[in-house]
Amino acid sequence: MEDYNQSRIFECETAWESSMRDLNWQFTNDDAPRFKDGLWRCVFAPGNEHPFDAVEERLFREVFWEDRDSLWERFNTLSNIANQGEKEKAVCLA
Numbered sequence: 001m002e003d004y005n006q007s008r009i010f011e012c013e014t015a016w017e018s019s020m021r022d023l024n025w026q027f028t029n030d031d032a033p034r035f036k037d038g039l040w041r042c043v044f045a046p047g048n049e050h051p052f053d054a055v056e057e058r059l060f061r062e063v064f065w066e067d068r069d070s071l072w073e074r075f076n077t078l079s080n081i082a083n084q085g086e087k088e089k090a091v092c093l094a
Contacts, residue, residue, distance in 0.1 A: 007038045027092060028080045
């Protein structure tokens with residue numbers, strides 16, 4: 001998952017990814033459950049019945065480069081961005 005689509009507590013690698021993450025959250029204005037909400041962790045909380053033994057989370061970093069246009073194309077696939085009106089998307093793109 002890209003750093004800009006992570007939970008608010010996730011530490012981004014770069015300042016621009018942190019800014020994009022904040023922008024992503026700014027446009028998250030519905031109640032749809034998302035990975036970045038972190039609520040999925042509740043399923044694995046002690047006391048909840050699940051078929052797993054110890055659950056651990058690992059982070060694997062992969063670096064890839066995109067230009068501004070292709071980054072916007074990817075960012076615009078996020079439902080909370082894609083579902084915005086043209087005016088809101090223009091604000092987001094700026």
